Amino acid sequence: MRDITLGQYYPADSFTHKLxxxxxxxxxxxxxxxxFLVKNLIAYAAVIVCVVSGTLVSRIPISKVxxxxxxxxxxxxxxxxxxxxxxxxxxxxxxxxxxSISLEGIFFSLKMALRLILLVMGTTLLTYTTTPTGLTxxxxxxxxxxxxxxxxTHDIAVIMSIALRFIPILSEEVDKIMMAQKARGAxxxxxxxxxxxxxxxxxxxxxxxxxxxxADELALALDxxxxxxxxxxTRYQVMRPTYRDLIAVxxxxxxxxLVIALNMNFWGAYVPPESLWWLFS
Numbered sequence: 001m002r003d004i005t006l007g008q009y010y011p012a013d014s015f016t017h018k019l020x021x022x023x024x025x026x027x028x029x030x031x032x033x034x035x036f037l038v039k040n041l042i043a044y045a046a047v048i049v050c051v052v053s054g055t056l057v058s059r060i061p062i063s064k065v066x067x068x069x070x071x072x073x074x075x076x077x078x079x080x081x082x083x084x085x086x087x088x089x090x091x092x093x094x095x096x097x098x099x100s101i102s103l104e105g106i107f108f109s110l111k112m113a114l115r116l117i118l119l120v121m122g123t124t125l126l127t128y129t130t131t132p133t134g135l136t137x138x139x140x141x142x143x144x145x146x147x148x149x150x151x152x153t154h155d156i157a158v159i160m161s162i163a164l165r166f167i168p169i170l171s172e173e174v175d176k177i178m179m180a181q182k183a184r185g186a187x188x189x190x191x192x193x194x195x196x197x198x199x200x201x202x203x204x205x206x207x208x209x210x211x212x213x214x215a216d217e218l219a220l221a222l223d224x225x226x227x228x229x230x231x232x233x234t235r236y237q238v239m240r241p242t243y244r245d246l247i248a249v250x251x252x253x254x255x256x257x258l259v260i261a262l263n264m265n266f267w268g269a270y271v272p273p274e275s276l277w278w279l280f281s
Contacts, residue, residue, distance in 0.1 A: 008168050010128040016058040017129045021138030023245040024130055027252050031122045034256050035037060035115055036045050040120040041107070043262040044114050050255055051121050068124040069117055072250050085111040127164060137239060162218070166211075173210050177203050 011017075016024075031050075036046055055065050067077075087109070089102025132140070140157035146155055178188060180203065188199050 010060050010064065010129060011130055012059040014057060014059040014129070016054065017127070018242075018244055019129075019248055020239050020241050020245045021130050021134040022141050022239060023064075023241065023248060024126055025135075025138050025142060027053055027248060028123060028126045030252050030256065032119060034123070034259050035118050036265065037256075037261045038111075038115070038259060039112065043259050044111065044118075046255070046262060047116075048120050051118055051125075054125055058125060060128050062126070064128070065121050065124055068120050072116060072120055072257060076116050078108040080113045083112050093191075132161045132165045135164065137237075139266075141239065166214070168212070170207070174203060175250060176208060177206050 035047060038047060046270070051063075051065075055062055072158045082102060084105050085099045087102065087105035088100070089104030089108075091103035092100050125137075136157045137159060140153050143153040143156065174234060178186075182188070186202070188196060190196075237239065
């Protein structure tokens with residue numbers, strides 16, 4: 001549980017940290033769309049360069065961003081295995097009943113695994129470089145048109161921000177509960193999958209009790225500070241776009257154009273069909 005990075009903020013004085021939260025939210029959505037548009041390994045390489053560059057510009061240790069992959073490693077392996085065994089390709093390497101492994105399936109599994117990893121790494125940069133307050137204000141500002149149809153945008157933004165912030169808090173609470181139960185003789189690492197799952201059941205009850213207690217304390221704290229979601233609330237920091245936001249938007253637009261160009265497979269007319277270059281298309 002200590003590997004959960006979603007919702008954590010890493011303070012630093014970087015170009016990315018100073019961006020407008022609204023711009024960062026839009027850029028992350030654009031990044032997600034771009035990742036789903038990627039079709040070949042060359043374009044994936046461009047996305048990897050983009051993520052690494054964004055991490056370096058944000059002055060966030062690469063190890064912290066890579067740490068976010070540990071939380072989805074099971075999902076990545078499971079997805080890759082399904083695609084590997086059930087993808088129908090022309091170059092079959094091994095087959096049994098309805099299961100087959102092909103050269104095309106290997107590369108398709110690699111693409112899907114890379115897609116999941118890059119999506120997590122890209123979205124992790126958003127929470128690492130944006131405070132919960134910035135996320136709340138940014139989401140509320142972007143949802144402003146919904147106010148015209150009486151949608152409580154501020155309430156929605158606060159709920160989403162609190163949910164993100166509670167993820168690392170609850171993960172720390174799970175670690176504390178498991179350490180306390182290990183000190184009393186409990187074992188969470190021995191036995192098979194079923195036994196380990198049963199061993200985790202005693203963790204759930206104190207976790208839910210702690211979650212409800214924290215929620216009640218948060219509600220009392222908000223009430224004690226006379227917090228309410230009035231439409232005329234003011235902010236300590238007023239969000240204003242700067243030249244940094246313009247540079248980030250232009251850079252993201254150029255990145256999307258590059259990925260679309262790489263997806264067009266413009267080299268296909270110049271490569272003989274008997275070569276292995278089709279693996280990258």
